[in-house]
Amino acid sequence: MTVTPSVPVLRGSGGAVLRHDGAALTLRRAEDEIRIPLEAVQDVVTSGRTVTVELRMPQGAQAVVHRVEGVSEAAAGMFATAVNAAVARLPESDPSLDGAALVTTRSLADPHAPGVRGRFLATGLLMAVFSPGLAALVAGSVIVVVRGRPLGLLVILVLGVVGLLLNAVCVALTAQAKNMWHLPRRGITVQAGFTSRGKTTRVYEYTDQHGETHTFNTSRGTTHVEIAYDPRHPHIAVGVFPVVVRLLMTLATLLSWCAAIAWFALMIFAAIDGV
Incomplete structure (x- = not known):
C-alpha cells in the first residue's frame, strides 16, 4: 500500500x-x-x-x-x-x-484601522483625558521646588501617582458609560451565547457582521445575553441594560470625576501650604 x-x-x-x-x-x-x-x-x-x-x-x-x-x-x-x-x-x-x-x-487589512492621522489624534486624545492628573502633578511639583522644599516633591509624586490612577478610572468609567448609551442606539445588537465560566465572570461569544467571533465577559446572564457592539470595532461591546442602570452608571462616573478633581485640588493645596 x-x-x-x-x-x-x-x-x-x-x-x-x-x-x-x-x-x-x-x-x-x-x-x-x-x-x-x-x-x-x-x-x-x-x-x-x-x-x-x-x-x-x-x-x-x-x-x-x-x-x-x-x-x-x-x-x-x-x-x-x-x-x-x-x-x-x-x-x-x-x-x-x-x-x-x-x-x-x-x-485582510482593517478598513477602519487608524492611519497616521488617526494615531496622532488618538495620542492627542490620550494626553487630553489624562491632562487633569498630569497638570496637577506638574503644578504641585513646580510649587514645592520653587518654594525650596525638595523633600515635599516625594509626597507630591506619590499623590500624583494616586491622582493618575484615579484619572484612569474616570476615563474607563466614562468610556463605559458612553458605550452603554451609544451602542444600543447606534451599534448592532445581537444575542451572545454562553461558552464557559471564568473565575469571576461568565464568557459569551458573538459573531460580528464579518463572520468573526468575539468574546464578551459578564457576571450576569444565563444561556444568552443581549449585547451591542460597535460595527467599526466589533470587539468593543456592552451589555444592553435598562435606562435606570445606565443612569446609575452615569452618576457613578460623575461622582468619580468629582472625587478625582477634589484629589487634584488637594495636591495643589498641599504643595502651597507646605508638605
Missing part, C-alpha cells in the same frame, strides 16, 4: 504562508490572501529557499508569478512535487487560458 505524504505548509519571510487547499493554492500575507485555483497554475518551481508559482498564460503574454522567499528548502521540494503532480492530473486546459484572471485576492 502506497502512503502519500502530507503536503507541507510553507512559511516564508514577512509572515507569508503558502498552502495547498485541495483545488487551490492559498497565499496569505499580512495585508491580503490570494487564492490560486490549480487550473491557473502552470508550474511550481523551487530555487533554494524560494518557491515560485507560475501561472498559465496565453502564448506571448507576459509571465505572472507569485513568489515566497525564506521557506524551508526541504519542505519547498515536497510542496512543489505534490502541487505539480496535482496539476498534471487535471484535464488539459485551453491554451488561451489566462490564469491570472482566475486568481482572487481578499484584503
